[in-house]
Amino acid sequence: MSAHAVALDQPGRRVVLTGNEAAARGAIEAGVSFAACYPGSPTSEVLPTLARLGARFNIYTEYSTNEKVAMEAATAASYAGLRSLTICKADGFNVALDFAAAVCLQGINAGMVIMVGDDPGSHSSVREEDSRLLARTANFPVLEPSTVQEAKDIVKAAFDLSEDLRQPVVVRCTTRICHASGDVTLGDIPMVKKEATFTRSQRFVSSVKFAPGMRDKIKRAAALAGDSPFNYYTGPENAQRLVIASGPSYTYSLEALAMLGLEDTAGVLKISTTWPLPEELIIKYLIPAREVVFAEEVDSFLEDGVMVLAAKNMDRIGQTKFYGKNSGHVAGPGGPFVGELDPDIVAGCLGKVFNTPYHPPAIPNAGEARDIIEHSLPGRELALCAGCPHRASFWAIKTAVELDGREAIVLGDIGCYTLGLYRTGYNLLQTVLCMGSGVGLACGLAKLDRFNFRQPVISVVGDSTFFHAAPQALMNARYNQADILCVILDNETTAMTGHQPHPGRGVSASGEAVGRVEIESLLGGMGIPVTVHDPYDIEGSIEVICSLLRQKGPRALVLRRSCALVAVKGKKKNRVYVDQDRCIGDSCGCARFCSGVFACPANIWDSERGRARIDEAVCNGCGVCATLCPGKAIVVERTV
Amino acid sequence: MFNVIVTGVGGQGNVLASQVLAAAAVEAGCRVSIGETFGASQRGGSVMSHVRISRDRTCGPLIPRGKARLVVGFEPLETLRVLMEYGSEDTVVIVNNRPNYPIGCLLGEDKYPDPQRIIEAVKKLVSTCHVLPATDLAMEAGSPMAANMVLTGALAGAGVLPVDGNYFRDTIEMLFSGEVKEINRRAFESGFKAVQKG
Incomplete structure (x- = not known):
C-alpha cells in the first residue's frame, strides 16, 4: 500500500504489504542495486515500489523496452558485481527466454533474481502459463513463496542462493501471492558499499564447454534445497495420507484438511524449492505415505518431478498411490489444467481421495431469493472505462470498415485494447495472441494477394506494446511491402498494468525527464508514412481511416489521446x-x-x-x- | 477469525477500502490477509477483496464458501452474487443502493433486476442488512468516488469487527492528504453514522 512501509528501517516491526511490495522489500534487504522490468500483471507493482525508494537505497531502476532487454541489463549489473533483479510475468519470460537459455551456461557473478508472476485463473492475462517449465529450460533454480511474508523472505534468500551458485534464480509467484496482502515482519536493511567493476580480463560467453559446470550447479542447488527453511512438513508423524503442495496451495491444503476434519490423519509437505527438488526430504515423507495428493497451480510441475523421483526410488517407498492433475483428481470446475485452486476446490479434491466427501455450505433460501429478483444474475463482462479513447477509436475503425465495404480484417494483441474482442469494443478484433502479434500476422495476410485474398488488413497496437514488440514487424512490412494499415492506439501510458511510463513518455521509472522516442520519427525512419489524429474527433478519424484504407503499402495512423483515467487524475472533471x-x-x-x-x-x-x-x-x-x-x-x- | 468480503465493480475503489480495513486491523493488533486481484479486472469486471482478520494466525488469501461474516457491497447485484456463494444466514451485509450496470444490460441483451428486489432478496438471505445511499452520501461529502470511504465508515460503525473506529480514522489520516483527506474524512463519518441509524 505504501513505499513508506516498505522502506521502514525497523527490523521486527509488522506492517501490511502486498506480495509485490514484500518482494521489493526482500530485494532491499538483500542489498539489490539494479532492477529492470517491462511491466506485466501480476508483478507490475514491484519495480515502481523500488523506483520510489531508489534514491534512498541507491538502487538503479528502469522500465526496459521488453523483458529480454530487462534481463540483459540486469545480467550486466550482475557481471559487474552488483545484485540485480528483473521482474516479469510468465509471458514476459517467454520473450526473455532466448537470452536466459544463453546466459545459464556460464552463469553470472553477483546474485541475480528473476521474479516471475504466473496468473492461474488468468485474472489479468489472456492465458495461463507455468514459468517453472521455462526456468527449468534455462537451468535456473526455482523458489516459490506460499505467503506474503515468504515473498519477502524468499526473494532475499534467492539472492544468496544465486550468488552461491553463480546462477540466476527464479522466484515464481502467483497472482494470489503478488496481489494478496498480509502482515509482514521486517528484517534488517544492510549497509552495503556498492561498487561496479568489469575488467578487461572478464569474459562471459555462451558455450557448451560450460555445460558440465552448469549441471554441477544444479546438483548443488538440489543439495542446498534439502536444508532450505522454506520446505517444511505440517501434520502427524508418519502420515499415510500426504499432500505435497507449493505456492498458496499450501495454505489452501491446510484449511481444506481442517474443514474436512482430517488435520490429525493427513499431513502437508510444503515445497518451495520446486526445481531442483530436495530429493531425500521428499523420499522421507513418501516412505510412510500410502496416498499422496499434489496441490499446485497451472502445470503438474511438482507432481511430475516427484513422480520421477518416486520411480527412481520405488524400492524404498513401496506401494504408494499418487493423485494429481495427471490422474484428474486435482481439478477445478474447468478441469485439472485450467484455472486456479482455492480452499473449497482443494477440500473437494482431498475429500474424494481420502473418502471424506466435502459439501460446501449453501446459504438457505437461495431459491426464494432468486424468485424475488425474477431473473438470473447477469454476468459482468469486462468493459473499457468511461471516456476510454480506445472506445472512440474502435467506433471509428468499425464505422470506417463498414463504409469501406471490403470486409477489412482487424487484428489486435495485448493491452487494454484486447477488450476490442468483446462487446465493449464492438467485437472488432479477430486475433489476440501475444504482444505485437497483430502486426506480424497482418504482414502475412497482406502478402496473400496472389492467392486471391484481397481484403484490407488493419492491425491495432497500443503505444506501450508498440515499443515492446511492433518495430520488428513494421520493418518487415516495409521491407516486404505489405499492404497493411497499422493503427497505433496511443494513450500515452502503459494503462493495463497501472500506468507505467514507456519510451514515448519522456519520463523514466524514477520520474526523471528524459528524451522521448517519437513514434512518428521511428516510423518515418523506416519509411512508413504516418498520420496522427485525435480519436475523440470521431467523424474526422473515420474520414482518415477510410482514406488510409484506400492507399497501398505499409502505413500507420496514430490515434493519440491520454488514457481517460490519467487525464482526470487530480483534476475537476467536466x-x-x-x-x-x-x-x-x-x-x-x-x-x-x-x-x-x-x-x-x-x-x-x-x-x-x-x-x-x-x-x-x-x-x-x-x-x-x-x-x-x-x-x-x-x-x-x-x-x- | 473474521472474514470480510468487499465487493463491487472495477474502478469503484474497493481495493482501497480493503487496504484501509487491513491497515486499521493491524494497528489494532490483529493479523490480516487479503486476497484480491487487480489488472484486467479493473476494467468494468466484478471485483472482490477477501479480508481475513485474526487475533493470532496468518491464513490463506481466500475465504471458503459460506464463511463470510461481513459482506460490504459497493453495488446491489455484486452483493447478491457474493452472498449466494460466500454468505450464510448470519452474514452481516452493508450495501450501497446505487446500481452499476454491466455492459450486457446497457446493450439490452441482459436484464439488470429491479434494485429494490435485489435488496429484498438480500434480506431474504440474511438477518442483518444495512442499506446505504453511499454514492449520494459521498457526493454530499464532496465526490461520488468517496463512496468507498462511506462504506468503510459503515463497516467500522456496524460494530461487527474487533477493530475500533479510531484505528480507521488514524489510517485515513495517515494515507491521504489535502482535499482528498477532507472528503474521505467526511465520507467516513457519514457512513459511520448512517449505519448506526439504519
Whole structure:
C-alpha cells in the first residue's frame, strides 16, 4: 500500500504489504542495486515500489523496452558485481527466454533474481502459463513463496542462493501471492558499499564447454534445497495420507484438511524449492505415505518431478498411490489444467481421495431469493472505462470498415485494447495472441494477394506494446511491402498494468525527464508514412481511416489521446448531462444510441423517465457521447 | 477469525477500502490477509477483496464458501452474487443502493433486476442488512468516488469487527492528504453514522 512501509528501517516491526511490495522489500534487504522490468500483471507493482525508494537505497531502476532487454541489463549489473533483479510475468519470460537459455551456461557473478508472476485463473492475462517449465529450460533454480511474508523472505534468500551458485534464480509467484496482502515482519536493511567493476580480463560467453559446470550447479542447488527453511512438513508423524503442495496451495491444503476434519490423519509437505527438488526430504515423507495428493497451480510441475523421483526410488517407498492433475483428481470446475485452486476446490479434491466427501455450505433460501429478483444474475463482462479513447477509436475503425465495404480484417494483441474482442469494443478484433502479434500476422495476410485474398488488413497496437514488440514487424512490412494499415492506439501510458511510463513518455521509472522516442520519427525512419489524429474527433478519424484504407503499402495512423483515467487524475472533471427536454427517449429512433449502442458505462438508461442519463459516479467527462448523440441532447459543461 | 468480503465493480475503489480495513486491523493488533486481484479486472469486471482478520494466525488469501461474516457491497447485484456463494444466514451485509450496470444490460441483451428486489432478496438471505445511499452520501461529502470511504465508515460503525473506529480514522489520516483527506474524512463519518441509524 505504501513505499513508506516498505522502506521502514525497523527490523521486527509488522506492517501490511502486498506480495509485490514484500518482494521489493526482500530485494532491499538483500542489498539489490539494479532492477529492470517491462511491466506485466501480476508483478507490475514491484519495480515502481523500488523506483520510489531508489534514491534512498541507491538502487538503479528502469522500465526496459521488453523483458529480454530487462534481463540483459540486469545480467550486466550482475557481471559487474552488483545484485540485480528483473521482474516479469510468465509471458514476459517467454520473450526473455532466448537470452536466459544463453546466459545459464556460464552463469553470472553477483546474485541475480528473476521474479516471475504466473496468473492461474488468468485474472489479468489472456492465458495461463507455468514459468517453472521455462526456468527449468534455462537451468535456473526455482523458489516459490506460499505467503506474503515468504515473498519477502524468499526473494532475499534467492539472492544468496544465486550468488552461491553463480546462477540466476527464479522466484515464481502467483497472482494470489503478488496481489494478496498480509502482515509482514521486517528484517534488517544492510549497509552495503556498492561498487561496479568489469575488467578487461572478464569474459562471459555462451558455450557448451560450460555445460558440465552448469549441471554441477544444479546438483548443488538440489543439495542446498534439502536444508532450505522454506520446505517444511505440517501434520502427524508418519502420515499415510500426504499432500505435497507449493505456492498458496499450501495454505489452501491446510484449511481444506481442517474443514474436512482430517488435520490429525493427513499431513502437508510444503515445497518451495520446486526445481531442483530436495530429493531425500521428499523420499522421507513418501516412505510412510500410502496416498499422496499434489496441490499446485497451472502445470503438474511438482507432481511430475516427484513422480520421477518416486520411480527412481520405488524400492524404498513401496506401494504408494499418487493423485494429481495427471490422474484428474486435482481439478477445478474447468478441469485439472485450467484455472486456479482455492480452499473449497482443494477440500473437494482431498475429500474424494481420502473418502471424506466435502459439501460446501449453501446459504438457505437461495431459491426464494432468486424468485424475488425474477431473473438470473447477469454476468459482468469486462468493459473499457468511461471516456476510454480506445472506445472512440474502435467506433471509428468499425464505422470506417463498414463504409469501406471490403470486409477489412482487424487484428489486435495485448493491452487494454484486447477488450476490442468483446462487446465493449464492438467485437472488432479477430486475433489476440501475444504482444505485437497483430502486426506480424497482418504482414502475412497482406502478402496473400496472389492467392486471391484481397481484403484490407488493419492491425491495432497500443503505444506501450508498440515499443515492446511492433518495430520488428513494421520493418518487415516495409521491407516486404505489405499492404497493411497499422493503427497505433496511443494513450500515452502503459494503462493495463497501472500506468507505467514507456519510451514515448519522456519520463523514466524514477520520474526523471528524459528524451522521448517519437513514434512518428521511428516510423518515418523506416519509411512508413504516418498520420496522427485525435480519436475523440470521431467523424474526422473515420474520414482518415477510410482514406488510409484506400492507399497501398505499409502505413500507420496514430490515434493519440491520454488514457481517460490519467487525464482526470487530480483534476475537476467536466460535467456531462442529458438535457431531459431534448432527449426524447425511445421515440427518437436512435435505439438508445449512447447507452445501448456506443455503450460507454457512464451512459445509462433511466427506465422510470424513459430518458438517457449520465451516471456522474462513473463519467470521466470526455464528452464524446455529446458529439455522437443524434438528438444533440447531451450537454458538456467544461471545467477548463 | 473474521472474514470480510468487499465487493463491487472495477474502478469503484474497493481495493482501497480493503487496504484501509487491513491497515486499521493491524494497528489494532490483529493479523490480516487479503486476497484480491487487480489488472484486467479493473476494467468494468466484478471485483472482490477477501479480508481475513485474526487475533493470532496468518491464513490463506481466500475465504471458503459460506464463511463470510461481513459482506460490504459497493453495488446491489455484486452483493447478491457474493452472498449466494460466500454468505450464510448470519452474514452481516452493508450495501450501497446505487446500481452499476454491466455492459450486457446497457446493450439490452441482459436484464439488470429491479434494485429494490435485489435488496429484498438480500434480506431474504440474511438477518442483518444495512442499506446505504453511499454514492449520494459521498457526493454530499464532496465526490461520488468517496463512496468507498462511506462504506468503510459503515463497516467500522456496524460494530461487527474487533477493530475500533479510531484505528480507521488514524489510517485515513495517515494515507491521504489535502482535499482528498477532507472528503474521505467526511465520507467516513457519514457512513459511520448512517449505519448506526439504519
